[in-house]
Amino acid sequence: xxxxxxxxxxxxxxxxxxxxxxxxxxxxxxxxxxxxxxxxxxxxxxxxxxxxxxxxxxxxxxxxxxxxxxxxxxxxxxxxxxxxxxxxxxxxxxxxxxxxxxxxxxxxxxxxxxxxxxxxxxxxxxxxxxxxxxxxxxxxxxxxxxxxxxxxxxxxxxxxxxxxxxxxxxxxxxxxxxxxxxxxxxxxxxxxxxxxxxxxxxxxxxxxxxxxxxxxxxxxxxxxxxxxxxxxxxxxxxxxxxxxxxxxxxxxxxxxxxxxxxxxxxxxxxxxxxxxxxxxxxxxxxxxxxxxxxxxxxxxx
Amino acid sequence: xxxxxxxxxxxxxxxxxxxxxxxxxxxxxxxxxxxxxxxxxxxxxxxxxxxxxxxxxxxxxxxxxxxxxxxxxxxxxxxxxxxxxxxxxxxxxxxxxxxxxxxxxxxxxxxxxxxxxxxxxxxxxxxxxxxxxxxxxxxxxxxxxxxxxxxxxxxxxxxxxxxxxxxxxxxxxxxxxxxxxxxxxxxxxxxxxxxxxxxxxxxxxxxxxxxxxxxxxxxxxxxxxxxxxxxxxxxxxxxxxxxxxxxxxxxxxxxxxxxxxxxxxxxxxxxxxxxxx
Amino acid sequence: xxxxxxxxxxxxxxxxxxxxxxxxxxxxxxxxxxxxxxxxxxxxxxxxxxxxxxxxxxxxxxxxxxxxxxxxxxxxxxxxxxxxxxxxxxxxxxxxxxxxxxxxxxxxxxxxxxxxxxxxxxxxxxxxxxxxxxxxxxxxxxxxxxxxxxxxxxxxxxxxxxxxxxxxxxxxxxxxxxxxxxxxxxxxxxxxxxxxxxxxxxxxxxxxxxxxxxxxxxxxxxxxxxxxxxxxxxxxxxxxxxxxxxxxxxxxxxxxxxxxxxxxxxxxxxxxxxxxxxxxxxxxxxxxxxxxxxxxxxxxxxxxxxxxxxxxxxxxxxxxxxxxxxxxxxxxxxxxxxxxxxxxxxxx
Numbered sequence: 003x004x005x006x007x008x009x010x011x012x013x014x015x016x017x018x019x020x021x022x023x024x025x026x027x028x029x030x031x032x033x034x035x036x037x038x039x040x041x042x043x044x045x046x047x048x049x050x051x052x053x054x055x056x057x058x059x060x061x062x063x064x065x066x067x068x069x070x071x072x073x074x075x076x077x078x079x080x081x082x083x084x085x086x087x088x089x090x091x092x093x094x095x096x097x098x099x100x101x102x103x104x105x106x107x108x109x110x111x112x113x114x115x116x117x118x119x120x121x122x123x124x125x126x127x128x129x130x131x132x133x134x135x136x137x138x139x140x141x142x143x144x145x146x147x148x149x150x151x152x153x154x155x156x157x158x159x160x161x162x163x164x165x166x167x168x169x170x171x172x173x174x175x176x177x178x179x180x181x182x183x184x185x186x187x188x189x190x191x192x193x194x195x196x197x198x199x200x201x202x203x204x205x206x207x208x209x210x211x212x213x214x215x216x217x218x219x220x221x222x223x224x225x226x227x228x229x230x231x232x233x234x235x236x237x238x239x240x241x242x243x244x245x246x247x248x249x250x251x252x253x254x255x256x257x258x259x260x261x262x263x264x265x266x267x268x269x270x271x272x273x274x275x276x277x278x279x280x281x282x283x284x285x286x287x288x289x290x291x292x293x294x295x296x297x298x299x300x301x302x303x
Numbered sequence: 304x305x306x307x308x309x310x311x312x313x314x315x316x317x318x319x320x321x322x323x324x325x326x327x328x329x330x331x332x333x334x335x336x337x338x339x340x341x342x343x344x345x346x347x348x349x350x351x352x353x354x355x356x357x358x359x360x361x362x363x364x365x366x367x368x369x370x371x372x373x374x375x376x377x378x379x380x381x382x383x384x385x386x387x388x389x390x391x392x393x394x395x396x397x398x399x400x401x402x403x404x405x406x407x408x409x410x411x412x413x414x415x416x417x418x419x420x421x422x423x424x425x426x427x428x429x430x431x432x433x434x435x436x437x438x439x440x441x442x443x444x445x446x447x448x449x450x451x452x453x454x455x456x457x458x459x460x461x462x463x464x465x466x467x468x469x470x471x472x473x474x475x476x477x478x479x480x481x482x483x484x485x486x487x488x489x490x491x492x493x494x495x496x497x498x499x500x501x502x503x504x505x506x507x508x509x510x511x512x513x514x515x516x517x518x519x520x521x522x523x524x525x526x527x528x529x530x531x532x533x534x535x536x537x538x539x540x541x542x543x544x545x546x547x548x549x550x551x552x553x554x555x556x557x558x559x560x561x562x563x564x565x566x567x568x569x570x571x572x573x574x575x576x577x578x579x580x
Numbered sequence: 581x582x583x584x585x586x587x588x589x590x591x592x593x594x595x596x597x598x599x600x601x602x603x604x605x606x607x608x609x610x611x612x613x614x615x616x617x618x619x620x621x622x623x624x625x626x627x628x629x630x631x632x633x634x635x636x637x638x639x640x641x642x643x644x645x646x647x648x649x650x651x652x653x654x655x656x657x658x659x660x661x662x663x664x665x666x667x668x669x670x671x672x673x674x675x676x677x678x679x680x681x682x683x684x685x686x687x688x689x690x691x692x693x694x695x696x697x698x699x700x701x702x703x704x705x706x707x708x709x710x711x712x713x714x715x716x717x718x719x720x721x722x723x724x725x726x727x728x729x730x731x732x733x734x735x736x737x738x739x740x741x742x743x744x745x746x747x748x749x750x751x752x753x754x755x756x757x758x759x760x761x762x763x764x765x766x767x768x769x770x771x772x773x774x775x776x777x778x779x780x781x782x783x784x785x786x787x788x789x790x791x792x793x794x795x796x797x798x799x800x801x802x803x804x805x806x807x808x809x810x811x812x813x814x815x816x817x818x819x820x821x822x823x824x825x826x827x828x829x830x831x832x833x834x835x836x837x838x839x840x841x842x843x844x845x846x847x848x849x850x851x852x853x854x855x856x857x858x859x860x861x862x863x864x865x866x867x868x869x870x871x872x873x874x875x876x877x878x879x880x881x882x883x884x885x886x887x888x889x890x891x892x893x894x895x896x897x898x899x900x901x902x903x904x905x906x907x908x909x910x911x912x913x914x915x916x917x918x919x920x921x922x923x924x925x926x927x928x
Contacts (some may be wrong), residue, residue: 008474010474010475010476010477010556011474011475013476014392014474014475014476014479015389015392015393016396017385017391018385018386018389018392019393019398020451021381021382021385021386021389022385022386022389022390022398022399022402023402024386024446025382025402025405025406025446025447025450026402026405026411028405028409028446029405029408029412031410031420032412032416032417032420033423033576035420035423036416036419036420036423038423039423041420044519053603056783057783058782058783059654059754059779059780059781059782059783060776060777060778060779060781060782060783061783063783084417086319087322088319088323089319089320089324090315090317090319090320090562091316091319091320091323093316093372094316094317094319094320095320098316098317099320105402106319110324110327111324113561114323114326114327115329116500116501116504116560116561116564117327117330117504117557117560118503118505118506118531118556118557118560119504119505119506119507120341120504120506120531120534120535120538120553120556121330121504121553121556121557122313122330123535123538124334124534124538124549124550124553125329125330125333125334128333128538128546129329129333132802135380135802153344154745154747154803154805154806155803156747156788156799156802156803157417158320158788158790169326171468172323173323176323199310200305200306200308201309201313202308202309202312202313202350203305205312209783222411222706224315225411226411228413229411229413229414229415229416231413231414231415231506231507231539232412232506232507232531232535235791236538237537238537238791239433239752239788239789240752240753240788240789240790240791241752241787241788241789248532251788251789253752255787256413256415256507257310259415259416259419260415260510261752261753261791262506262654262753262754262781263418263419263422263651264510264511264517264621264651264653264655264658264659265651265652265653265654265655265658265753265754265780265781266658267654267655267657267678267754267755267780268658268677268678268681269681272658276408276419276423278817279415279416279419282413282415282416283354283412283413283416284411286411286412286416287408287411287412287509289411290407290410290411291404291407295406326776347764352635353628353631353632353635353636354628354631354632355628355632355817355907356632383867425664426664427664430663430664431619431664432619432664432665509744514619514621514649515647515649516617516647517631517634517645517647517648518617518645518647520617522617524649525617525619526619526649539791539792539794539795542817
């Protein structure tokens, strides 16, 4: 369709295109550079890197399993807490709340997204962790036999990390979910209400209509949680172990990079850390691409 | 029964709003109450004191954060806006859908990974941590946001405006830069300001790019302090005075981000009013 | 008309964005607090004294600004090798392989002496606990799990130890404090040496990782039943009880300036200054003591900065040694200072 009329228009296309290429080059560049800088570790450990749980800089044995585990586990906890809350917020603001309240409420939830990660972390160590520790101390002996709650009550650990991630993920997920709900035609709900449906039943129809998009919104939250660094580093306890306990200090991929990147004394160690970065990069690409596809389809529909 | 279930769920939705506002209220409460008591003139004008000595401030870090934002803006604004123009103007091409996808991907890349990238391509060759490396890392975070915002807003400009310009004999380039872009400008500016404000709160990509600096430094080829990295360092220190300053730093950071966001909104409204005449 | 206004606004916005770069560049020499900034990074253990030194030295010599960032000993070695900093600092000497991997010969310059202490939080215990090296090794290997274990009880007759779990706390980041601690444990426990080994970051069989000396002291303070290890000053600063450790002569010694100094008294200092003084001889010697080093290249492209560093080091070895006691470090033996002054001549 676009017909290039004049040389000036060609200049527009090429000129702006040159900048746009830069965006593509950046993504490709990150992939290439990260691969290049982790080649020692990729060659030495191969796929075993992802299934081994030793992380021993002394002997030069590196396995990333504890970090992958910690990243997935903390993100899962965050989603379990955040997804229903985010959805509840989206429904409340879009469908239930009086018109006057909508704007201020959405401002307030967006404010949560504007608070920097480091401030969450600061609040995490000095406010959240002591609260979590008190709760952990309350755990009765029989409960501490359940694999989810074993270990000493430290405060720092998986539970604190999951909670702080949940708080950080809520605003993003709820704002995308609201976008999706807004995309559902009003007539759908009105028809249901006219047929005598309750408010919830009407909302449920809207939810069903936007289901794929809402899954996409939750995945977008997942993408955010996977890569979150500072706040998690400050409260998770930084211990590379694979544990099911919410009380146990664990580690995430992003956190180990933040903690050890400037300190990795030899090449192999550094390459192992960058390989973790590379995989984090690939995982977030897949998660984000999926969520974009899911949300776009609905918004367009 | 159906009615009851409906009401219950409505109540649960309301409860989740309250639940989300609890951490917000708590964070703001602690940041303001703890931060405010540690704020004084020295905090804004002095550099950090040696370990364990009370007093000193984060003046160098505040300046550092501002410099980093400016560098990020200088790199990201042209790239972001012009990419956005390309995306809006040549939207059907395979190239533009590739760019759009790349921008979305880039937007989701964890900032710590961007830090590694900036370390590898700027810090290592220059053999020095520097403000430029930090600003570049931040720019990579801002670019996709600006590009996509620009695209979205250009698309919202009524098509009639463009057709009118073309009908009057303007080239596409002229139509874009003198009619369409100016019409979308208020929104784009808001987008840029909000993106820059958000990026001022980033810590992870600065840890091994901009690094940190105890002194006032405006030299962009040297390491530079930033509010976020300074807050991180102080938060993990054993000294009460530093921990108080960490809260003060957090307060300044949050205030800065809020003010920038508010300026962005006010400016948009004013520009819009002007545009309407 | 409105178009012009808006375009002007953008131009103004872009312009103020752009114009600031040249302004900052010209300001670099005038507004920067010092003409000669020297970047260094490394150990956190000597950070209190280094930041005091560099600040005091900056007052005496306003043209020199030392920007030292405590990122950990491993980091100091790494960044020096990558030449992203001008000098490094470490609590564990560089290994032969690390020296070989560096792009040029590196000099180790001892600056002060420090001690690492075992800190604990055992409710009801007030008297300082006594630890043998082997007990500590077994706690960190996970073979001693309870506070009333016979291994601990033997060294503490008369102390009523609780039947509670030990929560082991160690460093999560690469750390010279870790190096000194595991260096000692590896000397006294063959099992520890084979299972864990000596480095700035090791793979711990048990325990919780905390970042920095502060992270460890914070966690121990807040966790009943915990044990950890930190640099002496962090224990005294935070009022956390720390134990006495049995030295090579069989005496239980508490860390102090005197006992740390005593550990270095009989050490034979090699020409490259890379020496471990853990588990040192002498009745009064504290066994978990160490030098801490500043690392410099012998041959530098930037002679002005190299010269400034040499001057700084001379000051640190003389006037600087006088004010370190209050921060919990022990001064270097005179013999080491003399030898080092000569070594400084190699740096240019």
